[in-house]
Amino acid sequence: MAPGLSASPPAVLLLLSLLGLAAAGKLLVVPADGSHWLSMRELLNMLQQKGHEVVVVAPEVTLHIKPSKNFVMKMYPVPYTQEDLKKQFQAFFHFSFEQGSFLERFVKAYHGIKRITYLGVSSCGHLLQNKELIRYLEESKFDAVLTDPVLLCGAILAKHLSLPSVYFLRGIPCGLDFDATQCPRPPSYVPRGFTQFTDHMTFFQRVKNLLHDIPDIFLCDFAFEPYSKLASEFLQQDVAVQDLLRQASVWLMRSDFVLEYPRPLMPNIIPIGGVNCAHKELPQEFEAMVNASGEHGIVVFSLGSMVSEIPMKKAMEIAEGLGAVPQTVLWRYTGKAPPNLPKNVKLVKWLPQNDLLAHPKTRAFITHGGSHGVYEGICNAVPMVLMPLFGDQMDNAKRVESRGAGLTLNILEMTSTDISNALKAVINDKKYKENIQRLSDLHLDRPIHPLDLAVHWVEFVMRHKGAPHLRPAAHDLNWVQYHSLDVIAFLAAVTLLFLFISFKCCLCCCCRCCCKKGRTGKATKAKSH
Template sequence: MAARSRDPSPLVLGLLLCALNPTVSQAGKLLLVPVDGSHWLSGLGVIEQLHQRGHDMVVLASEASVHIKEGAFYTLKRYPVPFRREDVEEAFIKLGHGVFENEPLLQRVVKTYKKVKEDSALIFSACSHLLHNKELMASLVESRFDAVLADPFLPCGPIVALYLGLPAVFFLNALPCGLDFQGTQCPNPPSYVPRALSLNSDHMTFLPRVKNMLIFLSESFLCNVVYSPYGALASEVLQKDVTVQDLMSSASVWILRSDFVKDYSRPIMPNMVFVGGINCAGKNPLSEEFEAYVNASGEHGIVVFSLGSMVSEIPEKKAMEIADALGKIPQTVLWRYTGTPPPNLAKNTILVKWLPQNDLLGHPKTRAFITHSGSHGIYEGICNGVPMVMLPLFGDQMDNAKRMETRGAGVTLNVLEMTSEDLANALKTVISDKR
């Protein structure tokens, strides 16, 4: 039986005030239900800030989580799932490999549909096992949390909040299929608000508007594959009829990792708080290793290159094309890459398994940023004023790149079709353009 609900508004307001100013009220006890992968990594800075303001946090994650690990700022509570961590890692690897397969459009659509269906079933099973874990759910009730901070991209967090009868604060970048607009009852006119994954700008002529409308009409069908099972699961657990829109409407506050410096104009609602760029607020001094790389670059400076946490390696032919392009510029290139080094790697290119991206982008000798256009990296590029060469791979990265190109902040290339010359010329363009 679901725990009894209570009025969330005063408590949520108090928690937000406390988060902004720890002298206003006492800190709260928060339950975090995140989404593994880049979603989790993008929120780590916020978790650290909440910890510094005295909040006690418990992070709920499956035993198979890849990126959600023990941390100094929170208590990690794991729950068993019917698959292994290796299965999740394999899914991430397949996703990374898939973006470099240049296949006919119809074949790509069918393969993407199957991949989404398989991965969604895997993730849904984790949520189902969490909610049917009576011992764990009872311990969460007894813990007497003040609120739930959840990423509704996967609606397990909202179900947990409703079960516990706690106010929910959603922390996210955006949701597909306009679910964020539905959840907040926010107007979303397709006549001028570009739909997700449409690649439309905010200056649409007739045909882009037609495309926008067609995407709008097809969204509910496309998203049913991923989201409809959560409505049925919520109805079972909460013992009442619950729709996905009900889950998305359950948040008291929406904290959005977006800002209109990147996004197009759109209607907003009073319970939306925009914190785009929050991940690049703090910078640390470079380690001796990276300081040495930067200092050795001389007057030409450095280029930072990362395709994010989801892509660990690139097919050899494409990696060699990229390596050839990087060797044609005078800058030192710091390339985050864990795959087999390309045999033609130039002397100016240094491969590293990890790099302090925001700290490097904030260095005055950084000349350009090659990025996959994930929102995390895009905001770090914006915050530090570094021009970007964008190689979007999947998901909202295509839209992010379109927005940045529209803003004049960089150049976009199709990673499958680009040549070595294309990448070299794009780098020279953004480095020499003084706008």
């Protein structure tokens, strides 16, 4: 055998690929804005480099989605302004810093998400009504749709254009992704989202975890049902949310089992956690800052691209806490600088987070626990102090903490001492570095980089017009059939019938015996007389 050659793709394909002659495709991309866009953009850049034509459809008003030389950008007008958009997001993120009872905070979060959802739905409605753009899409002969299903507009377009789709996502709340992929998730060891449970639960945690499925059935309706209405109107047929979700050929999930708890997967779920960890060169100014930090090194601090400002009182508390460590802290912050900013803290409007984390002088990472940041922390083996704000960040923080690779602080209750203590602990207590190093080693030891894997599966769906061989037959069963309830009912009925007939037969036999005995007894008695 010549394994070097044999165990690789056919030589002809390899040659074509190297020459850039492998069949190039045309991909329609309907992204979600915000941090979701950032890792998807990396994938689009790779796809463009492989010779594919990438067309991104996005509203004219966005937070992060901007035109690029790497793809064709098709923008459509929406009835809100950049100011409206920023205001809604700022209001939403601001509530993370507000004290209040659970109910108050829940209601605020609900209204915040509802307002942001409204913007998404409004944007989608304007896209679907934009006849010129829709005609262009219909005439463009795409091979597939790549979309983030946290907004269902891409799924509606895929259905309208009869195109296979690839979903690129972190997850969908309320277990909608599990339902849509028909992926089992036993409540006994698969913790539900937003519970902050690990995979090892106490009895009462398991009770709560199971009960968590009940509100899930309708809790996300307010965020997803409007798309069902839009789709039904646009496609002129009844379309449920699950109809839109289930059509995906492949689900590229930004998760990895060094962070997630091991659980079943379906064959068309491809974990690509760490897809965002590709390195660029560190800009000179940052290299200089890091080198100037001396033997103590640096701490990287960012609450994510979506949080621009935090309340001044909180900012001052944080500044005080950061002042108590000998490390230089690079803090990405666009708000007003707190007046007590210590000398060792440098405020920057933007920082190359992943490349800074990769620097050997980086000692710790203070993060809000967004999945991108957490995976960058893992890729670069930097222990974390987590200050989760909303969404899946509490769960991410819990996962890092349960692995002994970081410490979580409650952003509302933490004091400056808590911050400095946590920071000192993750920097000075060796176990945090050892644990994150172990996770990092496991995470990076993979047969193929997650970005290459994502490219492969998008190309696969483009080449084969889907991935029907990965679609489980469970999609063709209703809920009763899937859970074999009809079979169980049938078997129970047969068993009961059998028992009933057996009982009746026994009764009959006993009766006959008794009667016979009775008669014989009587006869004997009569005879004896």
